[in-house]
Amino acid sequence: MQLVASLFRRLAVLLAAVMVFGGAARAAEPVSVTAREYSLWDGRRLFLAEGDVTVRYGEAVITADFMTYDAEARYAVFEGSVVYVDDERELAGRRLAYDFDSGEAVFDELDAVLYSDGVDGPMFVRGERVTATEDRVFIAGGRLTTCECDDKGRVAYHFSARELEIYPGDRMIVRGVTFYEHGVPLLYLPYLVLSLKEDASRFDMPQIGYSERTGWYVKLTYNYVLQSGLYGALLLDYFQKLGPGAGVRHTYVDDETGRGVIYLYGAGNELGGADGSAAWQRRWTLGAATVEADAGYDFVAGPEGIERHELTWGAALSHRDGRGTFAADADYRAVLGHKYLERLDLRGELHRRLTDGWSVHASGEWFDERREFVEPRRWLGYSAELQRSAAAYTLAVRAEQQVNPDLKDDEKAADPSYEPSWRHVSRLPEVELRLRRMAGVDLQFAAVRLQEEPSKLTALRGEAQASLATRTWRLGRAATVSLSGLGRARFYSTGERQLTLQSRAGFNVQLARPLTFNVQYNYRDVWGGTPFYFDRVSPQESATLRLNWRTAAVTASASATYNFLTERWGNLTANATVRAAQNLTLRAGASYNVERGELQRVVGTVDWRPAEDWAVRLGAQYNVAREELERVDADLQAALGGGWKAGLTAIYDFRNMSYARHHMYIAHDADCREIRLRWDQAKGEVWLEYHITAFPSSRVAVGAGEDNKLLFEADVLSEFL
Numbered sequence: 001m002q003l004v005a006s007l008f009r010r011l012a013v014l015l016a017a018v019m020v021f022g023g024a025a026r027a028a029e030p031v032s033v034t035a036r037e038y039s040l041w042d043g044r045r046l047f048l049a050e051g052d053v054t055v056r057y058g059e060a061v062i063t064a065d066f067m068t069y070d071a072e073a074r075y076a077v078f079e080g081s082v083v084y085v086d087d088e089r090e091l092a093g094r095r096l097a098y099d100f101d102s103g104e105a106v107f108d109e110l111d112a113v114l115y116s117d118g119v120d121g122p123m124f125v126r127g128e129r130v131t132a133t134e135d136r137v138f139i140a141g142g143r144l145t146t147c148e149c150d151d152k153g154r155v156a157y158h159f160s161a162r163e164l165e166i167y168p169g170d171r172m173i174v175r176g177v178t179f180y181e182h183g184v185p186l187l188y189l190p191y192l193v194l195s196l197k198e199d200a201s202r203f204d205m206p207q208i209g210y211s212e213r214t215g216w217y218v219k220l221t222y223n224y225v226l227q228s229g230l231y232g233a234l235l236l237d238y239f240q241k242l243g244p245g246a247g248v249r250h251t252y253v254d255d256e257t258g259r260g261v262i263y264l265y266g267a268g269n270e271l272g273g274a275d276g277s278a279a280w281q282r283r284w285t286l287g288a289a290t291v292e293a294d295a296g297y298d299f300v301a302g303p304e305g306i307e308r309h310e311l312t313w314g315a316a317l318s319h320r321d322g323r324g325t326f327a328a329d330a331d332y333r334a335v336l337g338h339k340y341l342e343r344l345d346l347r348g349e350l351h352r353r354l355t356d357g358w359s360v361h362a363s364g365e366w367f368d369e370r371r372e373f374v375e376p377r378r379w380l381g382y383s384a385e386l387q388r389s390a391a392a393y394t395l396a397v398r399a400e401q402q403v404n405p406d407l408k409d410d411e412k413a414a415d416p417s418y419e420p421s422w423r424h425v426s427r428l429p430e431v432e433l434r435l436r437r438m439a440g441v442d443l444q445f446a447a448v449r450l451q452e453e454p455s456k457l458t459a460l461r462g463e464a465q466a467s468l469a470t471r472t473w474r475l476g477r478a479a480t481v482s483l484s485g486l487g488r489a490r491f492y493s494t495g496e497r498q499l500t501l502q503s504r505a506g507f508n509v510q511l512a513r514p515l516t517f518n519v520q521y522n523y524r525d526v527w528g529g530t531p532f533y534f535d536r537v538s539p540q541e542s543a544t545l546r547l548n549w550r551t552a553a554v555t556a557s558a559s560a561t562y563n564f565l566t567e568r569w570g571n572l573t574a575n576a577t578v579r580a581a582q583n584l585t586l587r588a589g590a591s592y593n594v595e596r597g598e599l600q601r602v603v604g605t606v607d608w609r610p611a612e613d614w615a616v617r618l619g620a621q622y623n624v625a626r627e628e629l630e631r632v633d634a635d636l637q638a639a640l641g642g643g644w645k646a647g648l649t650a651i652y653d654f655r656n657m658s659y660a661r662h663h664m665y666i667a668h669d670a671d672c673r674e675i676r677l678r679w680d681q682a683k684g685e686v687w688l689e690y691h692i693t694a695f696p697s698s699r700v701a702v703g704a705g706e707d708n709k710l711l712f713e714a715d716v717l718s719e720f721l
Contacts, residue, residue, distance in 0.1 A: 001455070011253045012478045016289050019710065031055065031056070031057045031646075032055070032056045032057075033049055033053070033055050033067070034052075034053070034054045035049035035050060035051055035052060035053040035054070035067070035493065036050065036051030036052055037049070037051055044360065045067070045071050045072045046068065046071070047069040047071065047146075048066075048067070048068055048069075049066070049067040049068075049352050050065070050066050050067075051065070051066075052065075053065065053066065053067045054544075055067070055078075058086075059086045060084065060085070060086040060284060061084075061085045061086070062078060062082065062083070062084050062085075063081070063082070063083045063085075063094070064078035064081060064082045064083075064096070065079060065080025065081055066077060066078070066079045066080050067079075068278055072098035074099070074101050075097070075098070075099050075100065075675045076097070076098045076100070077095070077096070077097045077098075077201060077308065078095065078096040078097075079094070079095050080094070080095075081094075082091050082094065082095060082096045082107075084096070087508060090112065090113060091107070091110060091111075091112045092110070092111045092112070093107045093108055093109050093110040093111060094108045094109040095107070095108040096108075102133070103130070103133055103134050104133045105131070105132045105133075106129065106130070106132075107127070107130040107132075108128070109126075109127075109128060109129075110125075110126065110127040110129075110130050111124075111125070111126050112124075112125045112126075113125075113264070119339070119631065122146070123143050123144060123145075124144070124148070124155075125138070125143070125145075125247045125645070126141075126142070126143045126144075126145065127139045127141060127142045128140050128141030128142075129141065131449040133500050135167065136165070136166065136167055137164075137165075137166040137394075138163070138164070138165050138166070139161070139163065139164040139166075140162075140163055140676075141160075141162070142160065142161045142163075142164055143158050143159065143160045143161075144158060144159045144160075145157060145159070145228055146672055146693075147671055147672040147673075148382070150679075154182075154183070156181070156182060156670065156672060156673060157179070157180060157181050157182070157672075157692070158180050159178070159179055159180075160176075160177070160178050160180065160274065161174050161175065161176060161177045161178075161609075162175050163175040163176065167213075174189075174449075175190070175335045176188075176189075176190060177189045181248045184694070189543060207219040212241065213241070213242075213270065214239040214241055214242055215239060215240025215241035215242075216239075216240040217238065217239045217240065218237065218238050219235070219236075219237045220235075220236040220237065221233050221234070221235055222234040222236065225549065230250070230251060230252055230253070230254070231250075231251050231254075232249050232250035232251055233248070233249045233250065234246075234247075234248055235247040235248065237267065239267065239268070241270065242267055242268040242269060242270065243267070243268035243352075244267070245265065245266065245267025245268070246265070246267075246270070247263070247264050247265025247266065247277075248262075248263070248264050248265075248527065249262075249263045250262050250263075251405050252513065256285065257285060258282065258283040258284040258285045258290075258291075259281075259282070259283060260280075260281065260282040260283070261279075261280070261281045261282075262279070262280055263277065263278065263279040263280070263281075264277070264278050265277045265278075269300060269301075269302075270400070271300070271301075271302040271307065272301070272302060272303050273301035273302040273303055273307075274301050275298070275299070275300050275301070276297075276298065276299050276301070277296070277297070277298045278296065278297045278298075279291075279294070279295070279296040280294060280295050280296070280299075280649050281293075281294045281406055282294070282435050287300050287319065287439070288319055288320055288321050289319040289480070290316075290317070290318045290319075291315075291316070291317050291319065292314075292315065292316040292317075293313075293314070293315045293316075293593055294312075294313065294314045294315075295311075295312065295313040295314075296310075296311070296312040296313070297309070297310070297311055297312075298310045300337070306337075307337055307338070308335070308336065308337025308338060309335075309336055309337065310334065310335045311332075311333070311334045312331075312333045312334075313331075313332050313333065314329065314330060314331045314332070315329065316328065316329035318331070318332075323352060323353045324351045324352035324353055324359075325349075325350075325351050326348075326349070326350045326351075326352075327349050328346075328347065328348035328349070329346075329347050329348075329349065329601075329710075330344075330345065330347075331343075331344070331345045332344050332345075334366070334592030339371075339372055340370075340371065340372040341370070341371050341372075342368075342369070343367075343368070343369040344366070344367070344368045344369075344371045345366070345367055345586070346364075346365065346366040346367075347363075347364070347365045347366075348362075348363065348364050349362070349363040349364075349592070350362040351359055351361070353363070356388075357388050357389050357390055358386070358387070358388050359386075359387050359388075359389070360384075360385065360386050360387070361383075361384075361385045361387065362382075362383065362384040362385070363382065363383050364380075364381065364382035365379075365380075365381045365382070365403070366378075366380050366381075367379050367380075367408075374416075376405070379403045379407055379423070379424060380401060380402055380403075380424075381402065381403035381424065382399075382401050383398060383399070383400040383401075383402075384398060384399050384400070385397070385398035385400075386398070392428060392435065392436055392437070393433065393435050393436065394432075394433075394436075395431075395432070395433050395434075396430075396432045396433075396434075397429060397430070397432075398427065398429065398430045398432070399427065399428050399429050399430070400426070400427040400428075400430065401424055401425070401426045401427075402424060402425050402427070402534070403423070403424045404420050404422055404423055404424060404425075404534070406418075406420045406425065406630065407420060421533040422452050422453065422454075422455070422532070422533040422534050422596070423453045423454055424452075424453050425450060425451065425453070425532070425534045426450065426451045426452075426453075427449070427450060428449055428451070429448070429449065430446060430447070430448035430449075431446065431447050431448070432444065432445070432446040433445045433446070434509065435682075441466050441467065441468055442466070442467045442468075442470070443464075443465070443466055444463070444464070444465040444466075444614070445463065445464050445465075446461075446462070446463040446465075447460070447461070447462050447463070447644070448460070448463075449461075450532065452532050452533065452534060453534070457531055457532065457533055459492050459493045459494045459532075459536075460492070460493040461490055461491065461492050461493075462487070462490070462491040463488065463489070463490050463491075464489050464707050465485070465486065465487065465488040465489075465490075466487050467484075467485070467486040467487075468483070468484055468486070469484060470482055470483070470504075471483050472486040478509055478510040478511075479507070479508065479509040479510070480506075480507075480508050480509075480668050481505070481506070481507055481508075482504075482505065482506040482507075482508075483503065483504070483505050483506075484503065484504050485501075485502065485503035485504070486500075486501070486502050486503070487499075487500070487501050488500045488501075490530065490535075492530065492531055494531045496528060496529050496530055496531055497528040498526065498527070498528040498529060498537070499526070499527045500525070500526050500529055500537050501523075501524070501525050501589060502522075502523060502524035502525075502540075503521075503522075503523050503524075504520070504521070504522050504523075505520075505521045506518065506519065506520050506521070507519045507521075514549050514550055514551045515547070515548070515549050516547070516548045516550075516555075517545075517546070517548075518545070518546045518547075518548070519543060519544070519545055519546075520543065520544045520545045520546075521542075522541070522542050522543070522544075523540070523541050524537070524538075524539055524540040524541070525539050525541075526538065526539055539565060540565070541563070541564040541565055542561055542562060542563050542564060542565075543561070543562050543564070544560070544561045544562075545559065545560055545561075545562075546558070546559040546637075547559070552579070553578065553579050554576065554577070554578050554579070555577045556575065556576035556577070557574070557575055557576075558572065558573070558574040558575075558576070559572070559573055560572040560573070560594060568595055569594035569595055571590040571591050571592060571593055571600060572591070572594050572595075573589070573590070573591050573592075574589065574590050574592070575587075575588070575589040576588050576589070583608060583609040583610060584606075584607070584608050584609075585606075585607040585608075586604075586605070586606055586607075586647035587604065587605045587606075587607070587619075588602070588603065588604045588605075589602070589603045589604070590602045590603075593625075598624070598625060599624040599625070600623070600624060601621065601622065601623050601624060601625075601630075602621075602622050602624060603619065603620065603621045603622075604619060604620060605618065605619035605620075605633070606618050606619070611639070612639070613636065613637065613638075613639035613645055614638055614639055615633070615635070615637040616635075616636055616637075617633070617635040617636070618632075618633070618634055618635075619632070619633035619634075620632050620633070628654065628655075629654050629655065630631060630653070630654055630655055631651065631652065631653055631655075631660075632650075632651070632654070633650070633651050633653045634648060634649070634650045634651075635647075635648070635649050635650075636648045636649075640666075643665065643668050643669040643670065644667070644668050644669075645666070645667050645668075645669070646665065647663075647664070647665050647666075647667075647669070648663075648664045648665075649661060649662070650663075652661045658682075659681055659682040660682065661682055662680070662681040662682045663678055663680040663681065663682070664678070664679050664681075665677060665678040665679070669693075672692065672693055673690065673691065673692050673693060674689075674690075674691045674693055675688075675689070675690055675691075676688075676689040676691065677689075
């Protein structure tokens with residue numbers, strides 16, 4: 001019922017527009033009143049207007065059949081076909097009363113047509129009586145639907161609430177919420193309290209399901225909001241194989257100073273014991289700084305005691321002002337039990353602008369991990385740089401310890417046979433000067449003392465580099481040439497020398513109006529060597545050829561790459577899209593092995609839309625080299641008349657002899673709702689779905705899977721808001 005709550009919450013916000021009248025009067029803004037007849041009663045106290053009454057103030061207009069204003073009591077009443085209009089909303093009702101002293105507005109028989117992001121089309125809202133003040137809105141007899149009334153004033157579905165009590169920015173109390181389908185009540189909630197804070201919990205539908213570990217389960221979440229504005233959720237679960245589970249998630253502070261949350265949960269386990277979790281989170285907002293901290297404890301207990309427990313904690317600090325930023329965080333995790341793990345991560349980063357173009361940049365990271373029967377992993381990486389930037393140059397002085405990125409790859413680190421060629425390299429210190437646009441060329445000079453681990457090799461390295469940014473020249477009207485390049489020389493105190501030249505050149509020509517030809521050439525050559533592992537460079541030389549054809553009806557391309565060093569061609573790939581008609585599109589692709597002279601694989605699809613609500617998409621992938629069909633795709637939709645339609649989506653993998661995806665459905669569009677019966681053959685599930693079309697996420701579904709598992713999903717109630 002979050003959908004109900006949020007949409008009535010939107011209504012409450014819009015009703016604040018009623019109070020604009022009083023705000024405008026207090027601010028002494030110009031107010032104009034027109035009517036067919038005016039009169040004053042009892043001297044100057046009572047002002048009456050009758051017939052086509054129109055009151056204008058600012059952007060707002062109120063029209064009514066009759067208006068009364070009591071100057072002494074400062075009380076205005078509009079009656080008969082009352083309409084309130086401004087640049088954002090239109091509200092209509094039978095009677096509107098406003099007390100200028102108390103700021104209370106009362107709107108009887110309110111009707112409104114509202115629009116909102118995330119809702120496809122208008123929402124029709126009604127309230128029998130709406131009472132609004134600055135700090136409270138009360139709605140009696142609220143109703144909402146996205147369906148227009150039929151000739152007899154009936155709607156296909158609607159939500160209703162007996163009472164809504166709203167405290168803006170804090171909480172909303174909803175009493176007697178009911179969902180009606182063709183006048184039949186299908187769902188009822190007697191009482192509901194929702195927080196209106198941005199991060200607050202919302203209403204959660206019960207979760208019903210089945211898993212091999214837990215058996216059947218039911219998960220209930222009861223959200224609560226205390227009078228103080230604090231809120232949370234009680235978690236009440238039951239698992240067929242594990243027994244009951246219970247917990248609480250409580251937000252004990254949520255204001256401009258930050259947010260704090262406590263979480264406790266416990267449930268039975270398959271060992272005959274219990275699993276437990278406890279967590280704490282806190283965020284402090286201190287002006288330009290933010291501090292965050294969290295801690296958690298989890299355990300798995302058996303009949304004889306704790307089998308496994310895990311401790312985590314973390315902390316973070318960030319600061320941002322007009323001159324720079326600073327951030328630091330730490331994470332710790334320890335697992336004890338059948339396996340042992342202890343891990344610590346520390347990170348920090350600083351960027352600060354000084355004076356006269358000077359700035360400082362610093363970062364660091366520390367990692368330490370220990371596992372049972374595995375060598376410990378640890379590293380320290382840091383970088384500190386003092387930089388001065390000007391229009392023509394940048395001067396930098398830095399100290400750095402660079403960590404091999406492979407050490408941070410958990411997959412490589414888990415391989416006991418993997419040993420990186422280098423672990424880290426230290427630059428203590430490095431001086432770098434970059435000159436921009438010197439005769440059209442960027443120049444860079446650097447000197448650094450390097451030490452590489454684990455070889456412990458130490459040497460000085462000098463570097464000079466010249467680079468040319470990409471330049472483009474036009475050759476006539478149909479062709480262009482582009483070129484970029486780099487030359488770099490490195491000198492080591494060990495006596496080695498290394499020269500690297502690399503360039504990228506491109507040639508593009510329009511052979512005909514729809515046909516273009518492009519060549520991209522990449523070249524890199526290296527002379528000499530380096531005593532280190534981390535800065536080794538390998539030669540490279542390749543060319544990529546591409547043809548493109550583009551018209552309104554046909555788009556096609558073909559490309560291949562030749563490696564001059566291996567003297568081998570890569571595969572030639574070709575793709576084409578043909579718009580054979582307004583409702584018919586053909587697509588094809590192929591891969592050709594140039595070296596072997598054989599076709600590798602071809603794919604093709606047909607996309608045909610013969611009429612509204614009709615769609616046919618068929619595709620296939622064929623491996624020519626193996627002479628086998630690898631995959632077939634189908635996506636079909638057909639209109640059956642009377643609001644009914646049917647569809648099929650299927651992907652069959654011939655290599656695994658199974659469906660990667662396969663579901664069929666039959667659906668009925670029933671006046672702003674859709675009811676769908678869907679069978680998912682790949683997952684072995686049958687679903688009955690109900691969807692309000694105005695709300696993209698408003699899907700309620702009940703299904704049955706293999707082993708008679710019951711499945712339930714309710715996006716409309718737990719995700720929309």
